Amino acid sequence: MVRVPEPLSRVRGRAAFTSRLHDERVAAWLGIALGLSFATAFVTGLISHFMQHPPGWMVWPSRPVNLYRFTQGLHVIGGLATIPLLLAKLWTVYPKLLQWPPVRSAGHAIERILVFVLVAGSLFQLVTGLFNIAYWYPFPFFFPTAHYWTAYILIGALVVHVTNEWAKVRRTVMTRPEDGLGRRGFLLTVAAAGGIVTLTTVGEAFSPLAKLAVLAPRRRGVGPQGLPVNKSAAAAGVTTAARDPDYRLLVTGRVQRELALSLDDLNALPSHTARLPIACVEGWSAGATWTGVRLRDLLHMAGVSEDARIRIESLERGGLYRTSWVDPPHWNDPLTLLALQVNGAPLDLDHGHPCRLIAPNRPGVMQTKWVSKVTVV
Numbered sequence: 300m301v302r303v304p305e306p307l308s309r310v311r312g313r314a315a316f317t318s319r320l321h322d323e324r325v326a327a328w329l330g331i332a333l334g335l336s337f338a339t340a341f342v343t344g345l346i347s348h349f350m351q352h353p354p355g356w357m358v359w360p361s362r363p364v365n366l367y368r369f370t371q372g373l374h375v376i377g378g379l380a381t382i383p384l385l386l387a388k389l390w391t392v393y394p395k396l397l398q399w400p401p402v403r404s405a406g407h408a409i410e411r412i413l414v415f416v417l418v419a420g421s422l423f424q425l426v427t428g429l430f431n432i433a434y435w436y437p438f439p440f441f442f443p444t445a446h447y448w449t450a451y452i453l454i455g456a457l458v459v460h461v462t463n464e465w466a467k468v469r470r471t472v473m474t475r476p477e478d479g480l481g482r483r484g485f486l487l488t489v490a491a492a493g494g495i496v497t498l499t500t501v502g503e504a505f506s507p508l509a510k511l512a513v514l515a516p517r518r519r520g521v522g523p524q525g526l527p528v529n530k531s532a533a534a535a536g537v538t539t540a541a542r543d544p545d546y547r548l549l550v551t552g553r554v555q556r557e558l559a560l561s562l563d564d565l566n567a568l569p570s571h572t573a574r575l576p577i578a579c580v581e582g583w584s585a586g587a588t589w590t591g592v593r594l595r596d597l598l599h600m601a602g603v604s605e606d607a608r609i610r611i612e613s614l615e616r617g618g619l620y621r622t623s624w625v626d627p628p629h630w631n632d633p634l635t636l637l638a639l640q641v642n643g644a645p646l647d648l649d650h651g652h653p654c655r656l657i658a659p660n661r662p663g664v665m666q667t668k669w670v671s672k673v674t675v676v
């Protein structure tokens with residue numbers, strides 16, 4: 300006997316979705332949580348972007364020391380905790396995604412396109428972000444650029460969506476439900492899933508919870524001198540140059556006196572110690588005790604004016620992060636060092652031997668390792 304399939308209209312209509320949690324009240328609460336998460340991710344993401352690519356008029360302060368560590372930790376860990384929220388929301392509303400007929404009017408078509416952009420944009424941001432912090436780049440585009448521009452599209456769609464839904468959501472959450480549907484249990488489960496993601500990753504930035512960070516791609520204490528390494532000296536191709544006895548640190552550009560300092564010269568200069576974090580854009584961070592020469596002492600020796608911009612260059616030949624800019628608030632800060640030691644021992648080759656830049660409130664990608672040249676612009 301041939302089994303007759305159920306009519307499509309039934310499968311695509313409400314009848315096929317038996318759980319009563321495909322429900323406006325659940326969708327409204329999850330929507331509020333997602334709106335707050337994406338707003339937070341957007342703001343912290345812009346902070347990270349503009350710290351790395353400041354337009355000419357924008358100057359970032361060098362304090363508080365741990366500000367970037369906090370905003371970027373929030374961006375990444377908060378983004379991870381958003382994944383269960385988004386999955387729950389998609390599950391709650393997916394009967395609507397399959398509604399029949401798919402388009403009822405021009406207005407309805409626009410609304411559905413908006414929802415498509417919202418769903419696709421959210422999934423894209425969370426999935427590419429997750430792959431990026433896991434050091435997996437299966438996509439053909441450059442992650443920071445794609446993640447940055449998609450954020451504007453997503454936030455645009457989100458603002459329109461919130462405007463459209465605001466009155467309904469308000470009404471829904473302000474009235475008492477008449478039925479006891481088990482919504483609270485479902486929402487608590489989703490919140491717990493987000494909480495577990497946070498607890499098992501936040502230790503990569505917040506050391507008291509380091510032991511719980513079983514899902515974090517970077518762990519505290521793993522790596523030479525107890526600090527994680529993103530790019531090793533071998534990967535950067537600097538192992539020979541970094542150990543060259545003829546190494547000189549050049550201070551050049553718009554200076555009154557050019558300097559060329561050997562490692563012994565650097566070690567003979569007044570040394571200072573600062574407790575500063577490496578705060579990677581990928582969300583992990585680690586505090587360490589750095590000892591070395593103040594960048595501002597070197598620049599004063601070279602006779603540089605207070606408002607100059609400084610370019611730091613690495614021995615590394617290629618690579619996206621071989622140079623970084625240091626603006627006046629950062630290089631005038633007494634905590635900004637060309638570090639020669641970390642945690643009481645000479646820098647490991649992988650941490651930037653002979654010397655590395657370390658400055659407060661700055662993304663890890665701008666803490667240049669294997670420094671060979673300081674150019675005053």
Ligand SMILES: Nc1nc2c(c(=O)[nH]1)N[C@H]1C(S)=C(S)[C@@H](COP(=O)(O)O)O[C@H]1N2
Pocket residue numbers: 526527528529530535577578579580613615618620621622649650651663664665666667668669
């Ligand atoms: N020259 C150079 N410096 C660099 C990098 C690099 O690729 N090349 N990577 C940066 C990044 S992304 C981070 S997070 C920190 C990591 O520092 P660590 O290896 O000392 O932990 O170094 C930064 N300094």
Ligand SMILES: [Mo]
Pocket residue numbers: 529578579580581663664
């Ligand atoms: Mo990084």
